[in-house]
Amino acid sequence: MLRLLLLCACLGALEAAAVEVHETSKSTGGNSSPISLLLENSKANGIQMFIGNVAVGTPPQVMSAVFDTQHALSYFPSIKCEDPGCKMRKRYDSSISSTYKEDGTPFTLPGQNISGFLSTDSLHVAGNTVASQTFGEGTSDNNTFDQMTRNDGTLGLGFGNDTLLTMVNQGLIPEQVFGLWLGRDPQGGELSLGAVNKDLYSGEMTWANIVNSAASWTVMADSIALDGHPEAALCPDGCSVIMASTTPYFMVSLERAKAISDILGGNSGCQTRPASTSWTAHTLSGLPTMQIKIGGRMMEMTPQQYTFVLTFGGQQLCASGFFGLPALTDQWLFGTLFMQQFYTAYDVENGRVGFADSV
Template sequence: MVMARRGASRAALCVVAMVCAAAVFSVADAAGNTLQLKHRPLTVERIRQGKVERAGAAARRLLASSDEVTGDHAEVITNYMDAQYYGEITLGTPGQSFEVVFDTGSSNLWVPSKKCAWYQLACKLHNQYDSSASSTYVANGTEFAIQYGSGSLSGFLSADTCSVAGFELQQQTFAEATNEPGLSFVMGRFDGILGLAFERIAVDGVVPAFYNMISQFNIQPLFSVWFSRKANASPGGEIVFGGTNPDHFDGNHTYVPVTREAYWQFAVDSATVGSGDFNFCDGGCPAIADTGTSLIAGPTEEVTKLNKMLGATDAVAAECKQYLSSYLPELLQKVKNSTPLEACQDIHLCDKVEGVLRRASRKHSAARRSLASVGARSVFEEEEQGGDICHLCQVAATFIESALASNATDEWVEKFVEDEVCNNLLPASGEGVVDCDKVDSMPDIDFTIGGRNFTLTPDQYILKVSSAGQSECISGFMGIDLPPAAGPLWILGDVFLGAYHTVFDFENKRVGFANSK
């Protein structure tokens, strides 16, 4: 799932907003059992932290080079910092309630354990399963671990009665998590994850909950998902186990075969911006339908080009410019009479810190080489006063010094420094920020799947999200590069699934899409 770099320009972008409205989704009965979900609106902070953790997972976990996918690879593309939709299940007798993300990008069920250590904050802040309080608990004890970008989530297996959407699953094996890494699980409104992907990627060979629904209740081996993209809508979404609800889609579903029985992976024929102005996924590409991802994620190079076509500014560059603009005029004046480090100390962005750029050449080209060699890319990695903020200041001051040698005007120097530091020096994030006033004039984007065009309009693929109390418009396309054995891969998350009602058909090994209503 899905993500960006943290900037010094906002206070701790990696710290998630802890207060978010949750809208309860009431659901109507259909040809199957339905489940109430809750919807958590997106914020910039959660989107970006989601990318950070997902990218970390991809970097840590390489899939096997063969076509086989085993359980210990279940989470390479899965992340929940930006998860929006989750619902209630119970475990044990009497039932202990848990909010879980229903995730088509994984196959295991896990919840926090009462046996986690006192210092496990993620565990202590959420509902915890207490085996001693259940009369139907069956001990297992097998060690369990899933690798995430922020570390390994670990615990042990147990079995108990599990109630999901009215189905009481007997002796459902699940994991009791005793170690939960990263902000995703500390700040998440959900307690755990219920995976809805294929059994072959289940960690420890555990039989997934939906497989047990099929075998124990003889339901039709499919489930369907509808997400409303309307803010604070009620009802706002549903998941139907064993059927579909015609109230939430128009016409017939277009089905495509699953190409890899691991995630719900299928082939996209092509994708086009507007009237063919830009084609991505040229010649076809693999994609997955992932309910655990909020955005549409794809290879960073292609997404960067796509966002540029949409008139989006790279998020890292925009954030960098916003921060630089707050102190550039004063810094420029200081550099005229002192060294870059001294100038940054004078404006209190460096506090008696040895400058990483002190040895940089005064010539522009040499300065660029030196900046690259000392790792200027790390400017947005932390938020330490006298650390990366100081480094960023010295980067800017060094370019100011170089530009002043040409006798340019102050205005020209400021623009030059912003462009050099923010546009050229820092790597693209794959995340785009757009002008909210221009959304209506943006082009449609068409995904061709199974020979049919599935169109996303600007109001569907541009997300208006909150950031520090203000609205910001973010492209729904996010860059993420997966290891070669897993990627390149497009991840069609809630931005796409919100527009199209989706059927996940186990029996016929296919995915179907129809217009949502």
């Protein structure tokens, strides 16, 4: 499925930005303080991801990672893996770590063609050591999409992950809360563990309770609409929204994707994927505003914010940020296009997601 996204993206090959990733830690007093990790806005092979450095083992083996709000399990490729998806990356070697503990339980990442076994070792985040953290040590990676990205592994932050609980129990952070700020291009981002960073959003935080913990960070949207187009019926009776930090897109059902495509393409604007053509960027001003209401809060996105503007041969073109998937019905996935406009917060103990205007 992820491979299909790449093939249909029409984003072209964007050059990777060679940006050094820095890590910082904030102190607010008390027994533990929030931890902040700065993220790089990475663009490579037509894929945009926000990546930060973590490390595994003793001595620390540094790995670049994406931070996944959909899945709870963290994953790093193993030195035991000889597949192309592993050999192109830094691989974790348990034999050189003095803090490694064998587990051996098999794991498979759903829909990603990645598998292996669980291992336990120290995890290092922004200068803080999480002792005895269990993660997936991947021994098989045949995910073609995964082979196009720049990260080594994934830090799982989906609802039900045990990383935050472990960090609280070990006195590293004050509570099971994290905040995610993704900067507008070409800015990077920040992952805040243990608290939200109030300097990175304005106004009040609006909280919405999760509706299905089995589906990770999922909340109900009161409505989703393109202003002035009630015929699209994008979310007529409310719909569930899954926060998806490792994809840039708004993923919707095929039916809703067609309705959106009819509006955007029919307005001489920007076509929805899969797209046979892209439209010139100067037509974006004529497209409707996207209106998203969650927890009684109305959030608006301009056409420039829900599309991609690319340059080919000196001409600016746009590509829609909406993607239709057969597996989706009433669900939406909100990716980084949304998160670049709105700061999102995740509260494990109270089972809720927060939204605020990003600065």
